[in-house]
Amino acid sequence: MNHHLARVKANLDSRSSERRTADDLKIPDETITQTLSWSAFSFIKEFNAWKNGESDDSLLNEDGSRGLSWRHELPYDVFESASVDAARALENFASSRNGKRDGPTVGFPHFQSKGKVTPTFRLRNRLSPAHSSSSQSIRFCDPSHLRLPKLGPVKICGPTRKVRRMMEAGRFHVYSATLKQRAGRWTVSLNGVASEFHQAVRSRSTRHLVPVGVDRGIASLCVAADANGASLETFEGVKILRESQRKLKAACRALARTTPGSHGRQQARIRLAKIHRKIANKRSHLVHQVSNSLVTQYQILVIEDLNVSGMMKNRRLSLAVSDAAMGELSRQITYKAKWHGVEVRVVDRYFPSSKTCSGCGVVKSELNLSIRSYCCLTCGLTIDRDLNAAINLARWKEVADVPTVKNFACFSSFET
């Protein structure tokens, strides 16, 4: 990656300085250095020539040979995926500058420095889907060993039964395996295409058919309630981050007391990283459980489009919001819903789900975030704040027609 970035940067710099001179001397633009191609294909081709000692700027080794001396020790894919990533990062930068890309502005890619970036690489599965599962270069040799190209069998911790069965039955074709190191442990994720779930799973007869609103609260992870006003489920919040704050604080303090560059600092750093990893794992496990439970039980889910990155900027809220993993939950609900044939309705973020009374439909002008229960002054209803919001979300289509809502300042039309 750095190799390509350095080349592109040098090329851009020399072009801009040459253009300045060319403008001064009135020389046509064609005579200055040509732009490099930023495509992944040209990057791979150039890097292969460089590492094999075939290009002019290849390294000269001590024994007189040219090229990267350790190139045969690594799988070829490692170099290739780095080239592809560099090309993608540059493309994101270019399209962001042209205004062709949505979202936040993307800057020129950073150089990757050792110890600061997560060590990761991709390995490709080399055979076509027509081949049997036993001849794929990425495959399970037994329940706890995954065979990877060049690396051979690698021991896997954790359950593999579902993915193994799908691969053996030809229902999941692996394109690539991504290996990533986090806090001293390697994780592998398999990317590929999988066939749809069986029709019986997708349209289960026991599913709750009334629209279900899911309100992601602060006190609990989320509350599910249906349009009839029945409270269905309350998933307890991920309080792990807060519970682990004490441990985290102690580890941070221990790290701060160590001398930079010492062995003790290294140890303290690892200890802190392990606590962070544990918190992340617990949170991810819980969010997966919740999203799975929602998409398997209900047929229509109504979720709110929350401005999570905006809420994270609020320092008082950020801990609670990141703890509740709000953005991740809606992302998981959206993709898992497709697997199970569940309809997901996303409600506009300006829909006053918390401020509306689920009893009579009156919208309050103000509702402080610290008030945990909703008390209606018109009909006298007292209800849990998150439950009230969940019911309103479930009734979303109906509520949208109530005239009192229409004068809401930011109310706009949205898709169903």
Ligand SMILES: [Zn+2]
């Ligand atoms: Zn009311």
